[in-house]
Amino acid sequence: MPFGDPKFTVVNPSPDVDQTLRSLRVSDWFSAAAISGGAWGYGYIFGKPIRMANASTGLALGMTCASMMLLQGSRLGLLQNGRSRLRGYRENAREVAKYGAWHVQPELKPVGEKRFPTATGLMSPSVQPPLDWRNYD
Template structure:
């Protein structure tokens, strides 16, 4: 994910895998099919002694890459980092939207939306043990 503020409306700032899979588009499925079949063809062409075994192994790797790509794209749309007009119409916008800064005032180094972390996930440092 990019280290910056979302450019589009946030649907869910922390979507789970189930919601990411439900928000997939037809173009995502087509890209996954092309990546999987292309990796099978690559394994078949370059796996000279045992073409089918190499092709099947390459396809398994391609399907793994495609599934990660699908989750990444779906999650980016739900979090507002990619165009998400369809998802906003289906699921609605998150009640608390981050303030988007103007390009001249803000920098990528200090984003608004991704700059805070919960004390449960990142506890404050205890400096007493550092001597």
Template sequence: MSDSSEQEIQYFEAKYLDPKFPIVKADPTVDDVIKSMRSGDYLFMSGAVAGTWGYGFLLGKPVRGPTAAMCASAGFTFGMFYTMQTVRSRLLGYRENAKEVKKWGLAPVQPRLYSIGDRRFPTRQSMLSTPPLNWDNYD
């Protein structure tokens, strides 16, 4: 009997995807993203709300309360969008995700890692420059 904690991982060809870390969820939903938020994400979101509320309170002289509340709602929207983008990129493997891998495990399908043959490829050149000469076959 095989160990149930091990999972079979299949690899697929992904020439245009380049996640630097393993994929946790290939298509994360909003529910997955909210469940995967770290304490730092909550701190960032509450800081954005508090900062924008203070900004609205300081600059909303005639009607401080409603201005502060409106700015806080804009800060909450910004904080949620930024945090959800960050958490989604962790689940997709574009940011460091060791905690998510430990919590959720790996996705059953991972992109195949390609070795880079030459980091200088392709060679960029302007329209006016001549291509480099191959001096071994130059006649």
């Protein structure tokens, strides 16, 4: 989980693979197809002696990369939108309308100027509660 509070409404703080696949948008599917097709083309163009075998290997690697890019969730990244929208790190108005908001929301802090950020702490207590040291001996 990325450190820091999400900037948008949280739909599910730890979504599973099924919910992530159900919440993908058309642009995510097109991105996955473009990555897979590009990898196939790369394997075909540069696999001179045995083009189709290299193209098939490139397609398999491209599909693996595309699935990891879609299902991974982080605040940074080009296509890593699948889980990021459900977890509140990307714009998710459609997902909030479709699935509803999570019952525990972190305190949303206003986004200041990116050139001169202010220190807001690592995480709010609603996302990561403080440790209870009473049961540790």
